[in-house]
Amino acid sequence: MKLVTAIIKPFKLDEVKDALTEAGVQGMTVSEVKGFGRQKGHKETYRGTEYQIDFVPKVKLELAIADDLEGKILDTLRTAAKTGSIGDGKIFVSDLNIVIRIRTGETGEGAL
C-alpha cells in the first residue's frame, strides 16, 4: 500500500476530489495548511506597506491506496491539480505498512 500526500492549490480541491473519486479512491483526508516552495511565499501590500508573506495557504490531501492504483492516482492528481503556473504543489508518495479499519478490525488492503 502507498500513502500519497499531495499539497495543492485550495481552489483546485473540488476538481481534484471529483477526479480522484472517479479514479476509484475510497477515502481521503483534507486539511488546510500553509507552506512555501522555491519562490518563498509572496508579497502583499496594505495602504502602501509591503509585507512578505512567507507561508501561502494550501490544501493537503492524504490518500491511502492499494499498490495497483498508484499509477492511475498519481496521473489523475497531476492533471487535475495542475494550472501550469508556479505554486501548483507537490505529491509525496511513501510506503504504507499497516492499515486498520476501526469498526470491523480488518487490516491491509481490505481495510482501505
Place this chain on the structure above:
Amino acid sequence: MKHSTFSFMWLLVVILSVCCGPATVWAQDGTPGAIDTGDTAWILVSSAFVLCMTLPGLALFYGGLVRSKNVLGTLMHTAIILCLISIVWVLLGYTLAFGTDVGGVIGSLEFLFSLGVGQDAYPGTGIPHLAFMVFQLMFAAITVALITGSFAERMKFTALLLFAVLWSVLIYSPLAHWVWGGGWLAEMGALDFAGGAVVHISSGFAALVCALMLGQRKGYGVESMVPHNLPMTVMGTGLLWFGWFGFNAGSALGANGGAASAFVATHIAACAGGISWMGAEWLRTGKPTMLGVASGIIAGLATITPGAGFVSPLAALLIGLVAGVVCYAAVVLKIRLGYDDSLDVVAIHGVGGFTGILATGIFASVGAQGLLYGTPGQFVIQFVLAVSTLVFVVVGTFVILKVVDLVVGLRVSSEEEEIGLDLSQHSERAYS
C-alpha cells in the same frame, strides 16, 4: 469607603433635586422661536446616523484592520468611548462648548448637567435645544473614538479611559466652543461646516502625538501586521459613509436646501476620494486595492466635511479627488518617517481635515465666499483656524498623555502586547 459612599449619595441627592426642579426656560434671546417638525425629525434622525458612524461603523472599520488577537480590544475602544463621552458631554462637555461665551475661550457652566436644556427651540433653529445637544453629543463621541486608531494594539485600557475623558473635556469642548459655540474663531468668521477642524484636524493631530508618545508596536516593520479581516473594514466604510450624511447634511440643523447641498457634496467627495486613492496606489504599486478604495472614501468624506455646506458639486468633486491623492501621499510619508500611526488617523483625518479647511477658504460659494469668489481674506481665516487647532491639539494632547502616563502608564507590557489586547486586557477571544 463608607465615607465616600455617603458623599456620593449626597451628591446624587443634590443633582436629583436640582434636576427635578422647575425646568429652566431658554431666555438668552428673549422668547424662543417655534419648533419646526421637519427640522426636528431630520436632526433626531441625523443624530442616530452619527451614532451609527461610531458604532458599528468606525468600530468595524478599525476592527478589521488590526490583527485577530486585538479585534475585541479595538472594538472595545470605540464602544466604551461612545458610552463614556456621551455621559461626560451631558454632564459637563456640552456646557463648556455651548454655554454662554466667556472671553471667547470657553462656555459658561449654565448648562452643567444639561440643566436648562429643554424642549424649546435652540436659538436660530427650529429644533429643540435637547435635539441640538444630542446631535453635538454624537460628534463629541466620534471625535475621541477616531484617535484610537493611532495607538491600536498597544494602549492600556485604564489609560484609554482616562485619556478619553480628559481629552474630551480639555480639548474637544474648548475647541467646539471656539469654532461653533461663539468663541474667538467663530467671531473671526472661521468656516467649519461639520467639523473639519473640530473633529478631523483635532483627532488627526492628537493621533500624531499619541503615535509618537506610545511608540511603535512591538515587531513593527519586522513582523507581519496584515489586517485580519478586510471585509469587516469595508462594512465599516459603508456604515461610516451612510452615517456621514447625518454628520454633514445634519449640520445644516434643518431639513432644507442647505442640507441637500451638503448631502450631495458629501456623496460626490466620497466617490471621488475612492477613485483617486485607487488611482494613486495603482500607479505607485501596480495594483488597485479594496483597502485603498475604502481609505479613499473616508479621506474624501473627512476632507469635504468642513466645506460640505459651502461648496458646489463640482468643487466637491475636486476636493474629493485631491483628498484621495494627498491622504495616500501622507500614508506613504508615514512609512518613510517610521512613526506607527497604526490605522492612519493622521494621514486620513488630520491631513484630510487640514486640506478641507483650506479648500473651504478657496471654494466656498454657497452662503459664504472663498478665495475664488473674491474673498481672499476667508482663506487667511481658514489658515488661522487650521493652524491654531493643530497647535492647541498637539500641545494639549502631549500634556494629557504625560499626565496619563504618570498616573496609570500608557502601554500594556510587552508580554501582554504579544498575547494581544483581547486576552490580556479583556480575557476574551473574538474567534474561538
